[in-house]
Amino acid sequence: MNPVLFIVCWFLWLFSGFVTPLAQAASSENHAAKLPAKIEAGFNEELAKKDALFAAIREGAADLKPLYHHLFLSGDSASQRALIERLADSRHMPSAAELEQLFASLHQQLDASGRIAFVRAPVYEPSGTASEKEVLRLGGFTFIADGRYLAYSPEIDRLVELPRQPGGNLLEMAREFTQTDSSVIAPVAIDPSGGQTLQLLVQIPNLRERIAQGGMVGYLILVLAGFTYVLCGFRFVDLSLTGKRIKLQLQSPELRPDNPLGRILMRFEQQTASDEEALYLTVEEALNDERGKLERALPFLKLVAAIAPMLGLLGTVTGMIETFQAIALHGSGDPKLMSGGISQALVTTVQGLVTAIPILLLHSLLVGKCQNLGNLLETHAAAALATRLDKRHAGSGSAQPPRT
């Protein structure tokens, strides 16, 4: 055998021994790279599908987030909010258990928003003290505790008692509703906006704030009104008593000095002059005196009835001046800036009218009463005069025939 050929053959063998494992390695490597690519494609496809699912879940959780923040949740609110936070987080992979929890929580909220139930919950009072109270929960709309309306405050995740409760009728309904039997249908106020309307409602000023809005002119009108009402009361009592005394005088034969009619008749009796003219004058004078006494303070009432609306008008004008000054300073962009002056203007007008209308009525009543009494006095004085003249004529008549 040719040694050279042998060496070549050996080399070839040697190489072939090397080459085969190499080739094998190369081919196996090739194979390994090919197989995972297929799996990876599958993986990617699956991942893409799941990604869309996760995105949908995240989106849904983000949509639910404000709802969960503005709702007084039934059950453990902290863990439910934490769950929503986690699901809305983009780096979090939601698990099936979490989705189940979310579903359960949503179901619970839906269920609670359709029920009327008592819940024990901490309630903040306007003074700042918190206390655990039995809260009546009307769906997700309205909360009532101890007959007072509560509002849910999302910032502190607590129920807060409204610092000012709405009008008496609504409060009464709330109080009665908590006490009525659950099998009976009872009326109650529900705030469909979940407490926002109630909170706006209590911003409408109450009576004291309204009066304060009237300002100086408003107080002036009120003082005047109070004084005038007291005066009206006094005059009314006085005139009634005088009327009663005059009626007594009419029934009793002797003259009393405690009433106008008695005084007039007494003066008339004391008048001894037989002159007709003098008698007339006496009666006239006495009547005028008594009329003046009866009509005391009535012109003042009329004055107030005329002045009160004018004062209201004054308040209107000062309020308008304030408004226009506010406009000059800040411009007319914000209607709230102008509202102070406008409310002063309107409130004083209302006060002026509210003062004037009853005073007009009272003045009319008092003047009527006064005129009746005056007419009564006049009538009876005239009657007394007529009887006296009749008597004299009769006397002179009986005396005259012998003369003629």
Next chain:
Amino acid sequence: MNGHFYETVIVWLQYAEQHIEELIAMGGPVMWPLLAVSLLLWTLILERYFYLLHVFPVYIKDSLPSLRSSADRIIETAQIIFLLRRHLRLIKTLSGILPMLGLLGTVTGIVETFDLIRLFGSAEPRIVARGVSQALITTMTGLVLGLFGVAVGYDLKRRANTGERRFRSQIRSHE
């Protein structure tokens, strides 16, 4: 014919009642004093007409001859004049008060409008319209009722004056 007529009247009354209810609901709280005052006014007016058209003529026909002395006659005259002019002043005042109440309603309606504007802003005209309708409806009601009162009060006063003149002439003829 008659039954049909009554039916029409009843239907008309129902319409009127519904309309009045709506008016009161839209007019707000001032409608109640307005209604109370106008009710009082109309009661007084009806009482006056009853007296002037029914009681007074009968009285004049029947009870005049029984008066003898001049003192009696003076007292009787004064009483009759009092009865004739009774409530006339109150009727006048009430018909003066009605437009003022209407004005009060105007102002309270506007106050409410401004309250609502402050709460909800002026973007929604329907909110503003509520206060304004209150204001206008009370004004209208006050003016209409008050004007009726003024007209009827004038008529009553004229009738009372006529009655007084008639009574005086009769009493003179009896002397």
